[in-house]
Amino acid sequence: MDETSQKIIDAAMSLVKDKGYVATTTRDIAQLAGVNECTLFRKFKNKKDIVLNGIEQEKWRGNLTPDVFKNVKWELASDLEMFMTEYMNRITPDFVKLSIGLRAPQLYGESAPLVMKVPQVFLSSLTDYFKEMVSRGKMPEADLECLAMTIFSSTFGYTFLSASFENHLSPVGREEFIKQSVQTFIYGITQKQ
Amino acid sequence: MDETSQKIIDAAMSLVKDKGYVATTTRDIAQLAGVNECTLFRKFKNKKDIVLNGIEQEKWRGNLTPDVFKNVKWELASDLEMFMTEYMNRITPDFVKLSIGLRAPQLYGESAPLVMKVPQVFLSSLTDYFKEMVSRGKMPEADLECLAMTIFSSTFGYTFLSASFENHLSPVGREEFIKQSVQTFIYGITQKQ
DNA sequence: TTTGATTGCAAGTACTTGCTTGCATATATT
């Protein structure tokens, strides 16, 4: 990937984050990238091609790879906190906005499989973790896929809601949310300790 | 609200759901509403005015009012299931798509406070419910706002992810998710029963 | 029957959109 093409991609993704795919114009992209508009079409087939090349780059999916969740201690509370923290460190409000900006119908059929990689990494890493915990006898048997979905939904939901409404919806801060919700997941409401 | 204006609003909201605000054209709206394009501008100031009038209508926010959550039995498991079920009954994939379609920067400053009403109703109803449960001695004291946020995040997250990726992300169905996650919230992972 | 309001219709305005073209210039490679 030559430097000019990368500048174009970066500009395009940044604008899609701010304005959405449809409202992002090729003139905008060219200006922000500091190149002439016709250069976009020498490097890429069309506007859609620019953005699709962008999503294919890991850096534009928050660099959320399976390695991120490798650092486990086989201790439920601290490991769940680690999963949630690492996710929120990478899936910042900007990335949430980007993934919403990518949801134009002209694009979504092709972008969805790439966007979906991010939750998939979290979910499958967590499910694998639970399986190993069960086989180590550190967790009772359960519907692990469903359990992972509960925890991921909550992590995703909080991340998304914070990006959308900041603290106007709920005053609960990130650290507090992680600590408390992990306690709830592990011990439940009835035996909160 | 006269019949013509309502037809225009309904057409506009339906198109915003499918294509997003920016990609929805006034020609599209007129055609779907079955009126002439100039009629839109006799009834409303401009395109934005149509959509903002739409979000102000309860029917375009899923009719999610506080009454929806009034039917509690003061029994934790069944009540939490009721909260989640009622939310998911109303906030269908179509409503999730609509709320994403409304996130154009030209609009979001004015639409966000209205869109936010939906999560606010769930959150405050659930927090109030928890307070009453504690005072009835049916639940231990805890950080109730945070607990409500955990449960709402999870409900919202599952709803949103299902609308976005259907069952491609996780095979866990709605009823199973609700049942199992409520069990986790109440009893926790460690004393799953 | 007259009046007033609502709407359709056809045309048009000023502007923006994605994308192209032909040519000049700079820079790097041979």
Added chain:
DNA sequence: AATATATGCAAGCAAGTACTTGCAATCAAA
């Protein structure tokens, strides 16, 4: 020195955009 590649620049195109205007038809209230 000769050549190839990358880019800028200026202009343009066809199509689409939100929104407007003037006039005629309809229809219900007076």
